[in-house]
Amino acid sequence: xxxxxxxxxxxxxxxxxxIPVVAIANGRSARTTLTPAGGGRYRLQFNSTLRKAARxxxxxxxxxxxxxxxxxxxxxxxxxxxxxLKSHPKARRAFAQMGPGTRRQVILYFDKAKSPAVRQKRLAxxxxxxxxxxxxxxxxxxxxxx
Numbered sequence: 001x002x003x004x005x006x007x008x009x010x011x012x013x014x015x016x017x018x019i020p021v022v023a024i025a026n027g028r029s030a031r032t033t034l035t036p037a038g039g040g041r042y043r044l045q046f047n048s049t050l051r052k053a054a055r056x057x058x059x060x061x062x063x064x065x066x067x068x069x070x071x072x073x074x075x076x077x078x079x080x081x082x083x084x085l086k087s088h089p090k091a092r093r094a095f096a097q098m099g100p101g102t103r104r105q106v107i108l109y110f111d112k113a114k115s116p117a118v119r120q121k122r123l124a125x126x127x128x129x130x131x132x133x134x135x136x137x138x139x140x141x142x143x144x145x146x
Contacts, residue, residue, distance in 0.1 A: 017035075017036055018033045018034065018035055018036075019033065019034040019042065019068070020032075020033050020068070020069040020073065021033065021034055021044075021066045021067060021068060021069050022066070022067045022068075022069045023044060023050055023064050023065070023066055024064065024065040024066075024067070025050045025053045025054035025056075025062060025063070025064050025065075026053045026054050026055065027053070028049065028050070028052075028053030030047060030049040030050050030053075031069055031073070032044065032045055032047065032050075033045075034066075044064065044066075046062075046064075050062075050064065073100070073104070074100065074103075074104070075103075075104055075107045075108070076107075077107065078107065078110055078111060080110075080119060080123055081095075081107075081110065081123065081126065084123055084126075084127060088127060088130070088131065090130075090131055090134035090135075091127050091130035091131050091134060092130075093134060094130040094131070094133040094134040094137070095130055097133075097137070106126060109122065110122050110123070110126065
């Protein structure tokens with residue numbers, strides 16, 4: 001991607017690193033993220049959706065239109081997780097402190113479970129992990145010196 005395009009996207013999005021965009025090829029769009037490639041340049045991961053839309057193969061030259069993606073990428077928290085976090089304030093705090101990508105992966109993993117038994121098992125494990133995180137990241141008290 002040309003430097004001037006990268007700078008314009010940085011300026012318009014207000015982000016200096018990963019820039020959320022919608023990439024359009026042959027009328028098909030895909031939400032993706034531009035990642036820094038060094039020297040003020042960015043890299044676009046040309047995923048299979050875009051490749052198939054462009055009817056392209058490895059090594060082909062393809063035109064892609066980029067638009068800033070201003071929609072939130074946050075996934076809604078499943079009801080089971082919300083209910084469980086209400087009764088565990090430390091786990092709720094640890095969940096809120098997770099980065100957006102980690103939170104997204106946790107929600108996607110949980111949502112892939114279809115049976116109630118598996119969902120309960122994953123919920124129990126999630127609470128264990130969150131409580132572990134809460135304990136490990138708890139601020140330590142300073143010792144008083146005499």
